[in-house]
Amino acid sequence: MSALLKIAQYFFTTGIKLVSSISIISLAALYIFQRKLVYPSSLNNARTLVDKPDKYNLPYEEITIVTDDNEKLQSYLLTHDSTDPNYANKTILILSPNAGNIGYFLPILHYIYQNLKYNVFIYSYRGYGSSTGSPSEYGLKKDADAVMRYISTNKQLSQSSIILYGRSLGGAVSIYIAAKYGHLISGIILENTFLSIPKVVPYIFPLLSPFSFICSEIWNSEEDVKKINPDIPCLFLSGTEDEIVPPKHMKVLYDTISESSDKDRTGVKIWRDFKANHNNTIVSPGYWDTWEQFAKELVVPIGK
Ligand SMILES: *[C@@H]1O[C@H](CO)[C@@H](O)[C@H](O)[C@H]1NC(C)=O
Numbered sequence: 001m002s003a004l005l006k007i008a009q010y011f012f013t014t015g016i017k018l019v020s021s022i023s024i025i026s027l028a029a030l031y032i033f034q035r036k037l038v039y040p041s042s043l044n045n046a047r048t049l050v051d052k053p054d055k056y057n058l059p060y061e062e063i064t065i066v067t068d069d070n071e072k073l074q075s076y077l078l079t080h081d082s083t084d085p086n087y088a089n090k091t092i093l094i095l096s097p098n099a100g101n102i103g104y105f106l107p108i109l110h111y112i113y114q115n116l117k118y119n120v121f122i123y124s125y126r127g128y129g130s131s132t133g134s135p136s137e138y139g140l141k142k143d144a145d146a147v148m149r150y151i152s153t154n155k156q157l158s159q160s161s162i163i164l165y166g167r168s169l170g171g172a173v174s175i176y177i178a179a180k181y182g183h184l185i186s187g188i189i190l191e192n193t194f195l196s197i198p199k200v201v202p203y204i205f206p207l208l209s210p211f212s213f214i215c216s217e218i219w220n221s222e223e224d225v226k227k228i229n230p231d232i233p234c235l236f237l238s239g240t241e242d243e244i245v246p247p248k249h250m251k252v253l254y255d256t257i258s259e260s261s262d263k264d265r266t267g268v269k270i271w272r273d274f275k276a277n278h279n280n281t282i283v284s285p286g287y288w289d290t291w292e293q294f295a296k297e298l299v300v301p302i303g304k
């Protein structure tokens, strides 16, 4: 009887040890591979083939931005003639969403440059497209620092009004830039971005929600948004059927930034939602009208 009990006990404790070591191994794996989950930069060969603006017959300069820690970021700069009487004197800095590469954005870049007549600057984060390195929150912030250094020393760009346009992950990068370089920023357009990575995890992977605490990638936009100068006008474009980022995140960001602006401040905060998901918000009816009206009428200089 007692021998049986001992055997049972042995199997029981070994079982527990086995299960818990498997969990520890999978947690460790999850910790190590989370960057691959958070930044799927290699999906669909996005690291091998990166389209260039000449594919759309757009004039551009290809610029390599070098970061403090020596990563080389591929970027495209498209400028208009600043002596043209209709020159808008505005530059859209595009902060890319997560998957894909800057080539995927060219149709939108074409529209902003050709139809709306703004200068455009777009770059690949480290570990994306043809940029060197591998992505992390720490690294992407260094990239943003290097890009802002470039913009603030480029003669034409530094004399234009800079508008940040960030979708999803790009929204988090925009909020980082706006919080740190507010004096260089004249407007912010955010689409389907999140409060933080740990707060998105339970929505996309419900089974992982008890493990949100092991996230090393945070992107704490919920806090950083409070540091944005209230004089900067902001536009929030939200897909109410977003299946990746809970739409409520956008609302909380909007409410937070609106509360921090008292009535004496000039930067208006605009909210607009669309019956759309994470991907197709950008092609919703009214999206580009709202976008254009904001850039034209609410960002100084007005009307261009
Ligand atoms: C653009 O605006 C800046 C100030 O906002 C001004 O210094 C510069 O002269 C303007 N450039 C053109 C070409 O309008």
Ligand SMILES: *[C@@H]1O[C@H](CO)[C@@H](O)[C@H](O)[C@H]1NC(C)=O
Binding pocket: 099, 277, 279, 280
């Ligand atoms: C969103 O876009 C990605 C890549 O462009 C695609 O793989 C995915 O199926 C799309 N999802 C939806 C819901 O449209």
